[in-house]
Amino acid sequence: MEKLVVILLVLPLFCNGQTVDQTIQPHARGEDVVDAVIGRIRSSCILSDDKYFMKRIAAVETDYGKNSSPNNGGIWKVTNNILNSVINSCQTTTRTICNEILQTFNFDISKATFLQMDVPLYSGLTMYTYITNTITNIPTSSHSQALLWQAHIRPTGNTNMFIAKSSISFSCSAVKMELVFAIDASGSVGSDNFNSTLIFLTNVVRKLQIAPDMTRVAVIRFSHIATISFDLDTYYSVSSMTSKISSIKYTGGGTATYSAIDTARINVFKKARKNVPKVFVLVTDGYSNDKDLTVKAADTLKQNATTIFTIGVGSVNHQEMLAVASSPNCIHYYSLNSYSEIDGIISEIQRESCEAPVEVDMTSGLVNDTEIDNNPIPSGNETKTQTVHIQSSNTTDNSQNMTKVKVAVICGIVQVYASNTFKKPSAAFHAYSAIAIDGKPGWVQSAANQILFLSFFSRKRFDLATSACTHPHYNISINPPDEGVKIICKENGIARECTRNDITQSFGPLCGDDNIPNPCTKTNILNNIMRFKHPKSTTKYIQFLPRIALYTTAQIHAP
Numbered sequence: 381m382e383k384l385v386v387i388l389l390v391l392p393l394f395c396n397g398q399t400v401d402q403t404i405q406p407h408a409r410g411e412d413v414v415d416a417v418i419g420r421i422r423s424s425c426i427l428s429d430d431k432y433f434m435k436r437i438a439a440v441e442t443d444y445g446k447n448s449s450p451n452n453g454g455i456w457k458v459t460n461n462i463l464n465s466v467i468n469s470c471q472t473t474t475r476t477i478c479n480e481i482l483q484t485f486n487f488d489i490s491k492a493t494f495l496q497m498d499v500p501l502y503s504g505l506t507m508y509t510y511i512t513n514t515i516t517n518i519p520t521s522s523h524s525q526a527l528l529w530q531a532h533i534r535p536t537g538n539t540n541m542f543i544a545k546s547s548i549s550f551s552c553s554a555v556k557m558e559l560v561f562a563i564d565a566s567g568s569v570g571s572d573n574f575n576s577t578l579i580f581l582t583n584v585v586r587k588l589q590i591a592p593d594m595t596r597v598a599v600i601r602f603s604h605i606a607t608i609s610f611d612l613d614t615y616y617s618v619s620s621m622t623s624k625i626s627s628i629k630y631t632g633g634g635t636a637t638y639s640a641i642d643t644a645r646i647n648v649f650k651k652a653r654k655n656v657p658k659v660f661v662l663v664t665d666g667y668s669n670d671k672d673l674t675v676k677a678a679d680t681l682k683q684n685a686t687t688i689f690t691i692g693v694g695s696v697n698h699q700e701m702l703a704v705a706s707s708p709n710c711i712h713y714y715s716l717n718s719y720s721e722i723d724g725i726i727s728e729i730q731r732e733s734c735e736a737p738v739e740v741d742m743t744s745g746l747v748n749d750t751e752i753d754n755n756p757i758p759s760g761n762e763t764k765t766q767t768v769h770i771q772s773s774n775t776t777d778n779s780q781n782m783t784k785v786k787v788a789v790i791c792g793i794v795q796v797y798a799s800n801t802f803k804k805p806s807a808a809f810h811a812y813s814a815i816a817i818d819g820k821p822g823w824v825q826s827a828a829n830q831i832l833f834l835s836f837f838s839r840k841r842f843d844l845a846t847s848a849c850t851h852p853h854y855n856i857s858i859n860p861p862d863e864g865v866k867i868i869c870k871e872n873g874i875a876r877e878c879t880r881n882d883i884t885q886s887f888g889p890l891c892g893d894d895n896i897p898n899p900c901t902k903t904n905i906l907n908n909i910m911r912f913k914h915p916k917s918t919t920k921y922i923q924f925l926p927r928i929a930l931y932t933t934a935q936i937h938a939p
């Protein structure tokens with residue numbers, strides 16, 4: 381009988397170039413699509429912060445599109461009245477916005493038709509423009525938003541139903557991050573407002589998983605000088621941290637914001653773990669003593685791979701706050717009328733900081749192999765989102781001029797989405813994707829001279845033996861060393877090129893998830909177990925050969 385031996389040499393399977401954009405696909409639906417639409421609109425900075433109002437409306441009106449029907453206004457159930465109001469405002473109050481939308485999204489709202497609302501992006505843009513035109517200042521609480529929704533969008537709507545259906549949930553568990561707050565204790569703030577800031581800090585910290593290998597938090601208090609209230613390695617429990625926060629004293633004095641930013645960079649972030657997201661949140665109420673110094677200090681911090689959020693309360697200098705915040709600054713700057721509103725942005729700050737990116741700078745072209753290792757996966761069944769931005773260049777020192785990213789997982793499933801243009805790629809919007817399961821890494825690659833944005837959605841697997849699951853995690857390797865990318869086939873002792881059929885039969889479809897795990901695990905290799913029965917055929921074997929062995933002892937027998 382003929383014996384076919386398929387020899388597997390750790391093969392990265394790139395499933396690239398299948399650009400997915402559900403935001404412009406009529407009738408696409410689901411929370412992913414809603415998030416992608418809002419994400420695209422918000423990162424364009426054409427329309428301002430909606431404080432989750434758009435997401436809540438999508439949840440309430442159509443359950444994220446799941447209850448929408450064709451030609452009925454799409455995910456946001458845009459009515460004829462709303463559409464006409466927006467078309468009219470394009471000639472007057474929202475002329476600039478409509479023009480910018482045309483430039484950025486190639487959608488001419490001023491000539492929009494009701495049928496076009498079936499396209500998620502168009503339904504979203506129309507509703508967003510309507511809200512911006514009718515509501516000058518969107519409040520943060522879902523209760524206040526429910527009243528506005530009833531007043532401007534759905535007069536027959538039930539506000540209790542709005543509140544019940546529109547709770548926003550997300551997971552901050554198993555997040556590794558260095559989170560540093562700088563809080564303004566200057567004279568203009570006053571002790572009551574300073575107290576509100578402390579309560580805000582307490583509420584933000586409560587939802588985080590504080591631990592030496594997870595999220596670490598530091599607080600800097602500043603007025604004319606900056607003082608570290610506690611450092612990244614001072615407290616490793618929420619209770620000790622919140623009790624310290626409540627004892628931070630108000631001082632009064634000037635507003636040396638640059639000094640707080642420099643203290644963060646020079647004294648606090650110097651302890652940051654390698655390749656862990658660094659997040660700086662500035663809470664202030666006024667003009668800094670020196671705008672130029674402040675913006676310069678912020679630029680230096682941003683260049684050092686740190687994401688900056690600014691929360692400006694009251695009569696702040698908006699230009700300064702926008703210049704300090706990370707780009708796109710409309711997403712990273714929160715403008716509040718008073719400290720009483722600060723509670724309303726707790727979940728936004730939690731979510732945005734928990735998903736802040738690891739910034740990997742490979743522009744020097746010298747780095748071949750960057751590891752972002754031991755990314756924990758939540759122990760429950762929630763899905764964690766991690767983002768990584770890779771700034772690469774065409775001088776990157778690898779032979780193919782490609783940025784290649786590998787993700788390997790233990791006890792979990794990691795879905796990877798990547799894009800060269802959109803900072804938060806997802807199932808609904810991406811250019812590249814891959815999936816990793818135990819023993820079967822996922823790969824994505826893109827041209828090296830383009831910035832690459834990646835999202836990793838991970839969750840634990842509950843179908844594996846518990847021994848594999850004591851420490852569910854995944855590792856991300858950027859441009860890992862060549863692991864030997866070859867499959868060869870030997871039939872009756874004679875080597876030949878593998879046909880696509882050989883490979884498909886052995887490993888399932890070339891791209892995507894299949895049910896045949898790659899047997900060549902590290903453990904198997906270390907134990908010298910390198911031959912495996914073919915899962916689907918009695919006349920075939922799979923044999924793993926380390927790369928070196930291929931060229932020295934090409935002697936393969938079926939066991």
Ligand SMILES: *[C@@H]1O[C@H](CO)[C@@H](O)[C@H](O)[C@H]1NC(C)=O
Pocket residue numbers: 571572575
């Ligand atoms: C801060 O506010 C809390 C709750 O409103 C109050 O119990 C506490 O006394 C306040 N602390 C200061 C210093 O005002």
Ligand SMILES: *[C@@H]1O[C@H](CO)[C@@H](O)[C@H](O)[C@H]1NC(C)=O
Pocket residue numbers: 645646649650651652684
């Ligand atoms: C950038 O940050 C790292 C730690 O994350 C620190 O070691 C380094 O000194 C910083 N560079 C500058 C210019 O501050």
Ligand SMILES: *[C@@H]1O[C@H](CO)[C@@H](O)[C@H](O)[C@H]1NC(C)=O
Pocket residue numbers: 746747748777778779
């Ligand atoms: C990067 O990898 C190439 C081979 O792929 C090697 O020649 C080069 O020395 C490596 N560069 C560094 C900085 O390790």
Ligand SMILES: *[C@@H]1O[C@H](CO)[C@@H](O)[C@H](O)[C@H]1NC(C)=O
Pocket residue numbers: 760761842
């Ligand atoms: C998964 O989450 C659901 C709630 O969303 C919960 O009812 C269920 O018990 C969880 N399962 C596990 C294995 O944690």
Ligand SMILES: *[C@@H]1O[C@H](CO)[C@@H](O)[C@H](O)[C@H]1NC(C)=O
Pocket residue numbers: 774775829
């Ligand atoms: C790399 O790209 C930059 C612009 O993207 C270009 O100016 C430069 O010539 C390129 N270098 C090489 C070696 O191709």
Ligand SMILES: *[C@@H]1O[C@H](CO)[C@@H](O)[C@H](O)[C@H]1NC(C)=O
Pocket residue numbers: 774779780781
């Ligand atoms: C990589 O880019 C450089 C500069 O653009 C070019 O000279 C070289 O041939 C490219 N290498 C490959 C393998 O495409």
Ligand SMILES: *[C@@H]1O[C@H](CO)[C@@H](O)[C@H](O)[C@H]1NC(C)=O
Pocket residue numbers: 753754788789790853854855
């Ligand atoms: C991840 O990297 C660590 C070393 O940093 C290693 O111990 C672990 O086995 C790796 N996990 C996977 C899934 O490759």
